[in-house]
Amino acid sequence: MGRREKPVDPSAGPVQRLAHDLRLLREKAGKPPYREMAERAGYSTTALSQAAAGDQLPTLAVVRAYADALDADPDEWEARWREADAESRAPTADERAPYRGLARFEPADSDLFFGREALVRELLDLAHTHRFAAVFGPSGSGKSSLLRAGLIPLLREDRGTSRPAVVRVLTPGERPAQTHGPALVPQNGELDTWVIVDQFEELFTLCHDREERDRFLDLLLSAREPESRLRVVVAVRGDFYGHCAVQRELAEAVSRANLLVGPMSGDELREVITGPATVAGLNVERVLTARIIEEVGDQPGALPMLSHALLETWRRRRGRTLTLTGYEETGGVRGAIAATAEEVYGGLSTQQARTARRILLRLIAPNGSADEQGRALPAGAPDTRRPASRAELAGPDAQDVVERLAAARLVTLDGGTVELAHEALITSWPRLAGWIEESRERLHVQWLLGEAARAWDGLDRDPGALYRGTRLARAEELFAGKGAGAVRKATEEDLAPLERAFLSASLDARRAERDAGARTVRRMRALTVGLSVLLVCALAAGLLAWQRDRASAQESAKAAARRLATISDSLRSSDPRTAALLGVAAWKLAPLTESRSALLAALAQPERDAFTDPQTGRDVRRYLTDHGRSLVSVVNSAVSVWSVADHRRTAAYHLPSGMEVTAAGADSRFLDLTGPDGDVLWDLPAGKPAAELGDATLMDTSDDGSTYVTGPAGEGGTVRVQRTDSSRPALSADV
Incomplete structure (x- = not known):
């Protein structure tokens, strides 16, 4: 038995x-x-x-x-x-874990902070030498713990004149100057005020207002003034070193006083592993220490993973000993974070798992999130964490999930703020990395939406700051229902209350603008219809008036045509040419019976021409010569010769004064002029007398002007035929 x-x-x-x-x-x-x-x-x-x-x-x-x-x-x-x-x-209420896991070391944890004693002393000397100093190192190299659990306790232990008046620790956040301005004012007294700025890269990832950033930098860099009683130490992630050149003074300050945090040596890693265990009265298997040192090696960013693996190994300890078996159960340095996260995630219900995914993504600032304002992140920059208020994480089961994540030390709680315990969670948990990659565009749009919502709220919700155009269309596509202004229930919890209010206000404003546009279109259509009706009426009235005017014009044309026809008939015998022209004009004005008769009568009338001397007056003397083909018109001493057929003046002459025309030759060349000395035969082309006529009268001239005939002025006398080039008559006869 x-x-x-x-x-x-x-x-x-x-x-x-x-x-x-x-x-x-x-x-x-x-x-x-x-x-x-x-x-x-x-x-x-x-x-x-x-x-x-x-x-x-x-x-x-x-x-x-x-x-x-x-x-x-x-x-x-x-x-x-x-x-x-x-x-x-799980530790009891009075039991303190010797390892911090993913959480950073705080000043109260200085007794558990090992492996960085030499670096802390070097940093203290640098900060005493320069009023502005910068600590650089990759994510996970222990910068925050170096400042909080290393530098700050040494400063507080100092009892000399170099001791600080006060030590203030801050992180920039989204509005650093507005939030931390008072903290950058030195305390009264002779001692220096020390300001520790952790996660200085938030100045470039979370603060997108360039003016706000410059104001904060000016406050920090004022510590470099000789009379300043402010000392500043900043911790910057290594991949943001180039961003420190954004301001010349900052670049100069960083280049003169900086400390690079590199990977730990083997001895320093051994202190990190065994030191906290010794403080807690625990033992660490030597094989475990050797295994961890081998796995960590010289990786500069492995400290959060190491600390988390040690914390999980401590939870699996056997009695007072941390064993290799317990360490292997955690998944080791590379798998402990993922194992813990998966264990917590696997213990959640389906609804809680969705809430956890939403909360964790809410705590991520995806790379490229600073592209719209300020200096863009460098190409290929890793995703970073961002703090979020509990109000942003509101939703069913949200607070319960947050508490469970905090209990597993995956997130940290600071008052009303929730933050990832460390950025190592992003790279070490494949599920979270997959969520980020799957939702990268959505996260980026949500990030910009949150920035715009906060700016809108800061402007007293000015409608001019609302989303419009393509940005609103993209946000609506991702976070709102199609064709509706209400935020879709399936994605409603993805947005913070302020973001939902901003998106809803933007959609309502767009709907109002569309309604106003539709009303404007309707008014324009009504106005167009009214104007069209008025135009049709005006055109109808104009057409009627035009028709009336046309009828009146036609009647006037008919009356004018009848008058022209009547005049044409009256001139047919005396001036047939004019009568014919008037008949044509009457027919063109109106094709009436009267105008037709006048036109036909003009066609039947033999064509006759009439010439009227343009010279008018009672003193005009006219002589038809050249067998009726020429007209000699004499006015005072001016002589004009007209072609009767062509109705044009062919010649113009001037007679001597005191002479009077009494007759004209047959060829329009000679005129019989009477003067004080008797009659003279005047040669018009030559402009001089051709012969003296005495008392005789010019009767005729030859066609070529070489011979002329004179006769007695009264009854009875001698008729002579004379040549113009001889004074002797060629022939004479008494009549």
Whole structure:
């Protein structure tokens, strides 16, 4: 008969409760011997009996084998084991974990801060030498812990004249000058005020207002003034070193006083592993220390993963010893964060898992988020964390999920602010990295939406600051229902209340603008219809008036045509040419019977020409010569010769004064002039007398003007034929 088991108290703790439940399971199965159970389970009798002894938590494999040997459900007992394991690893209210996990070291944790003593002294000397100093290092190199748990405790321990009046710690955030302006004012007195600016890169990732950024930098850089009582130490992520050239004074200050945080040596890593355990009265297996140093190596950003792996190993410790087995159960340096995150995520319900995804993505600032304003992040810059208020994370189960994430140290809580414990969570948890990559564009749009919403709220919700155009269309596509102004229920929780209000206001404003535009279009259509009706009426009235005017014009034309026809008839015998022209004009004006008759009469009338001397007056003398083809018109001493057929003047002459024309030759060349000395035959082309006529009268001239005929002025006398070139008559006869 086997040795009797000692009693176990189930209320003593989770390990004892699990052992008590295993004993009850064995009793219900008939209490078979451990030797028989060992044959079925494949484990030794000692391992099975120790599982129910209650001295320490058995391994999961042993518990599953124990249940299987008793025909129980191994999965059910795995769940019980995990519950007991989680409860046993959770520190009690008065128990302090020696490792910080993903959380940074705070000044109160200085007794657990190991491995950076030399670097802390170097930083202290640098800060005493220069009033503005910068600490650079990759993410995860321990910059924040170096400042908070290394530098600040040394400053507070100083009792000399170099001791600080006060030490203030801040992170820039979105409005650094507005939020931290008072903290950058030195305290009264002779001692210096020290300002520690952690996560200085937030000045470029979260603050997008260039003026706000410049004001904050001016406040910080005022510490460099000789009379200043302010000292500033900033911690900057290494990949933001180039951003420090955004301002000349900042670049100069950083280049003169900076400290680079590199990877730890093997001895420093050994201190990080064993130092906190020694403070807590714990032991670390040497093989575990060697394994961790080997895995970490010279990786500069592995400290958060190391710290988290050590924290999880401490939770799986065996008694007072941190074992390699417990470390391997955590997944090691590279897998501990993911294992913890997956364990927490796997314990959430479906709704809580969706809430956790939304919360964690809300705490991410995706790379490229500073592209719209300010200096853009460098190409390929990693994603960063961002703090969020609890109000931004509101929703069903949100607070419960936040508390569970905080309990697992995946996020940190600071008053009303929630933040990722460390950026290592982004790169070390594949599920979160996948969420970020899957939702990168959505995160970027949401980031910009939040920035715009805060700017809108800061402007007293000015409608001019609302989204419009393509930005609103893209935000509506991602976060709002199609064709509706209300935010879609499925994505409503993705937005903070202020962002939802901003998007709803933007959609309402667009709807109002569209309604106003539609009303304007309707008014324009009504106005267009009215104007069209007025135009049609005006055109109709104009057409009617035009028709009336046309009828009146036609009647006037007919009356004028009749008058022209009447005049044409009256001139037909005296001036047939004019009569014919008037008949044509009458027909063109109006094709009436009267105008037609005048036109036909003009066609039947033989064409006759009439010439009227343009010279008018009573003193004009006219002589028709050249067989009626020429007209000689004399006015005073001016002589004009007109072509009767062509109705044009062919010649113009001037007579001597005191002479009077009494007759004209047949060829329009000679005139009979009477003067004081008697009659003279005047040669018009030559402009001189051709012969003296005496008392005779010019009767005719030859066609060529070489001969002329004179006769007596009264009854009876001599008729002579004379040549113009001889004074003797060629022929004479008495009549």
